[in-house]
Amino acid sequence: MNHSAEKILYRKAALIFEELGFLMPQSDVCDNFQMDNPGSFVTFHGPFNGCLLISLTGEILSNLSSNMLGQEEPASKQMEEDALRELANVICGNALPAIFGLKEVFHLDTPSFCQNMQSVPKLSEYTTVAKVAIPFENGQASIFLYAESAGAEYPIAVSE
Amino acid sequence: MSFNVLVVDDSAVMRSMIIRILKLSGLSFSEIYEAPNGRDGLEILDRNWVDLALVDINMPIMNGEEMIDRIRGNKDISDLPIIVVSTESNVGRVETIRQKNVEFVHKPFTPEVLRKTIIQLTGVSNEPLCGENPLSEGGPDF
Numbered sequence A: 001m002n003h004s005a006e007k008i009l010y011r012k013a014a015l016i017f018e019e020l021g022f023l024m025p026q027s028d029v030c031d032n033f034q035m036d037n038p039g040s041f042v043t044f045h046g047p048f049n050g051c052l053l054i055s056l057t058g059e060i061l062s063n064l065s066s067n068m069l070g071q072e073e074p075a076s077k078q079m080e081e082d083a084l085r086e087l088a089n090v091i092c093g094n095a096l097p098a099i100f101g102l103k104e105v106f107h108l109d110t111p112s113f114c115q116n117m118q119s120v121p122k123l124s125e126y127t128t129v130a131k132v133a134i135p136f137e138n139g140q141a142s143i144f145l146y147a148e149s150a151g152a153e154y155p156i157a158v159s160e
Numbered sequence B: 001m002s003f004n005v006l007v008v009d010d011s012a013v014m015r016s017m018i019i020r021i022l023k024l025s026g027l028s029f030s031e032i033y034e035a036p037n038g039r040d041g042l043e044i045l046d047r048n049w050v051d052l053a054l055v056d057i058n059m060p061i062m063n064g065e066e067m068i069d070r071i072r073g074n075k076d077i078s079d080l081p082i083i084v085v086s087t088e089s090n091v092g093r094v095e096t097i098r099q100k101n102v103e104f105v106h107k108p109f110t111p112e113v114l115r116k117t118i119i120q121l122t123g124v125s126n127e128p129l130c131g132e133n134p135l136s137e138g139g140p141d142f
Helices: A003-021 A060-069 A077-100 B012-024 B038-047 B064-072 B091-098 B111-122
Strands: A039-045 A050-056 A112-114 A127-136 A139-147 B002-008 B028-035 B052-055 B082-086 B103-106
Touching (some): A003 A060, A003 A077, A003 A127, A039 A077, A050 A060, A050 A077, A060 A139, A060 B012, A077 A112, A077 A139, B012 B028, B012 B111, B038 B052, B052 B064, B082 B111
Parallel strands (some): B052 B082
Antiparallel strands (some): A039 A050
16 A cells, blocks of 8 residues: 555545535544445556546435535436446546656546445456545545556655 | 537536536526537537537547547538546646647536636636626535
């Protein structure tokens, strides 16, 4: 695990939850990673291949989709999954260049929804580069950045 | 001036979010079309007059770069103002996209950034049509 990468991943993800989902992270420290809840993942290719995965607990998914749609009532299941896929896409697209540098070219695949982390293909073949847990008023987001073996040792571009 | 807009993004939630920002921007729009990929976006451009397109890059079926290349290669719509709305951060790829004569808005964006980019690209009036512009005071609370 790389602590610099985790700091950057936390900062980027927290900002995106605020700006995209209008959800404000709580200040509590949280290291209770949740892996058995609905989530989304996006695989990427570039200097190394990998995957970014998000898992949400509590009412965050419902709050996120309603906020993004600007509506009071709960969004449909389809829209909730779409919101979660887009969230993974935006976090991954922002976190990779922040962690590994703006000159590295990563190509992101279309994000996918998953019922839990066990249903993510090839997850056991990846190494964990960074994982962060972000607490919110109504739940928690766990975010995992995985890489194939070469990526686990890839240099971090920004020192924290 | 009232104009027609096309929003192309594979995320229905993101399209909805962008359209809501457009409607609250104080700018005047006649029709707002939406498409989930570049191919469907081109079909809409074939059938309708559009004054401005907001296009994502990473989409299935036809991505935003190919869609933009086809627009620029079609003499009937080659000068269509386009704003790319994407997570792309790589300096080389962003520069390559900018060379297609487009503006670039990075996700996540604030409503005000999108509004300013539209005004800058289209030259439409910065003045709100009636009352205060709802995006000018409240930050992201829209």
